[in-house]
Amino acid sequence: MKRFAVLLLTLAMAFCCAAPAFAAGTIEVTEDVSVSDDYDWTRFQGQNLTLNVYNWGEYISNGSDDSVDVVAAFEKLTGIKVNYTTFDSNESMYAKLKSGAANYDVVIPSDYMVAKMIAEGMLAPLDYSNIPNSQNIDAVYRDPDYDPTNAYTVPYMLCTTGIIYNTTMVENAPTKWADLWDEQYAGNILMFNNSRDAYAIAAFKNDTSINPETPEEVDEVVETLKAQKPLVQAYVMDEIFDKMIGGEAAIFCLICRHFSFFCNGIANLLYNIHGMISFPVLLFYSCTLSTSIADPCVQFMFIVR
Numbered sequence: 001m002k003r004f005a006v007l008l009l010t011l012a013m014a015f016c017c018a019a020p021a022f023a024a025g026t027i028e029v030t031e032d033v034s035v036s037d038d039y040d041w042t043r044f045q046g047q048n049l050t051l052n053v054y055n056w057g058e059y060i061s062n063g064s065d066d067s068v069d070v071v072a073a074f075e076k077l078t079g080i081k082v083n084y085t086t087f088d089s090n091e092s093m094y095a096k097l098k099s100g101a102a103n104y105d106v107v108i109p110s111d112y113m114v115a116k117m118i119a120e121g122m123l124a125p126l127d128y129s130n131i132p133n134s135q136n137i138d139a140v141y142r143d144p145d146y147d148p149t150n151a152y153t154v155p156y157m158l159c160t161t162g163i164i165y166n167t168t169m170v171e172n173a174p175t176k177w178a179d180l181w182d183e184q185y186a187g188n189i190l191m192f193n194n195s196r197d198a199y200a201i202a203a204f205k206n207d208t209s210i211n212p213e214t215p216e217e218v219d220e221v222v223e224t225l226k227a228q229k230p231l232v233q234a235y236v237m238d239e240i241f242d243k244m245i246g247g248e249a250a251i252f253c254l255i256c257r258h259f260s261f262f263c264n265g266i267a268n269l270l271y272n273i274h275g276m277i278s279f280p281v282l283l284f285y286s287c288t289l290s291t292s293i294a295d296p297c298v299q300f301m302f303i304v305r
Contacts, residue, residue: 029077032068044296045079051296054093054104056283057086057238059157080296088237089194097122097288105291106300110283112196114153115146117286123152124287130298153284154301161197161253162273164240169250173272177205180253181224186231188250190243193235198225201253244269 025037035041053071063069071082087093090113096102098120109117117123128134134142134154141155163174169188174180180189180201192198202224203210212218233249243249245266285301287294 027077029073030068033073035077041077041299042079044299047079048081049079049293049296050081050083051106051293051300052083052102052104053085053106053300054097054102055084055086055106055108057088058241059086059108060084074300078296078299080299082300090196091194103290104288105293105297107286107288108156108283109286111144111146114144114284114286118147118152122289124289124291124294125151126154126287126298127294130295131301147284153286155283156285156301157283159283160273161201162271163251163253164244164269164271165251166244166247166249167268167270168247173270174251175272177201177253180251181205181228181231183231185250187233189228189232190240190249190252191228191232191235192253193237197253198235202228 026034027037027041028034060070061067063072071084074080075082087096090109093107093109094113094116097104097107097117114123131154134150137155141158142150144150147153163177163179165174170185179185180191182189192201199221200210202221203212206220206224208217208220212221234243236243236252240252244252247268287297291297
C-alpha cells in the first residue's frame, strides 16, 4: 500500500510541472516523496490559509499501515493547512453542501452528480491558466457531456465495477450480475447503498439499458431490486471493507480501485469483471461556488491527484 500511495502522489506532483521538470532538481518533502524544484510550491506559505476538502472515504492514504500521509505531505510542502473530511456517497455529500451545514473548497463528485451540481450552480468555474498541464489528460476523459469544456471539473480517477467474492463462501467465480440475486447466498449478499450504481447493476441483470426512456423501464428495474432485497444482508458503501475482510459476507459489487487498494493480497478475496458488463465510474476534482481561495484549491487538485 505504501508504494502505491507514494506512486500516486509522485506521479501527481510530476504532472503539475511542465515537461522539462524531469531535468530539474528536486525537493525532498518526506523520505518517500520528492518534487521538482522548478515550480513555486510554497507561494501560499505564511498566508494562514486553510483548505476544506471533502472526499470519498478511504481514497487518500493517511499514514496508517505504513502508507504515506498524503495530506501531511501536502501541508509540509505548501504551507497550506488542510481540513480533510470524508463522505460515503454522492447523495450524502450533496445533501450536506446543499443544506449549508458546512462549507468546503474542494469536493470530489462522480460523473452524474457533477451534472446536478453544475445545473444547480454549486460549482465554481476553474481558471485553466493555473492548470497548464490539464491538456496532458487523455482526451477520452476530457469534455464529458455533463461538463462539455471541463469548465468546472478536472478528471481525478477512473474505475470499473465488478464483483468481489469470498472464496471460502463462494465455490465458483461470479460471472454475471445475476449472481447477486442467487438464493444460495441469501443473507450473505451486500449491495451498493446508492441509487445510481444499484440501478445500473439491476438493469444489466435484466439486459436492459441503463438509460431508460420510459417509466415502465424504470419500474421494471425497481421491481428487480425489490426482488433482491430479501437476499441482501445490508446496503453498504465504506462498510464493505470491514465486512468482506472480516468474512461477514460472501459477495458484493465493488469498484476496482477499492479492491486494489484494500483487499489485494488477501488470499480468500477475489475480484472479477470477466463475463459481465462493467460500467465505469469517473471521479472529478471541483471547486465549490462558496470557495474564496480558488488558486490553493487548484494546487491541491494537481498535487494530490
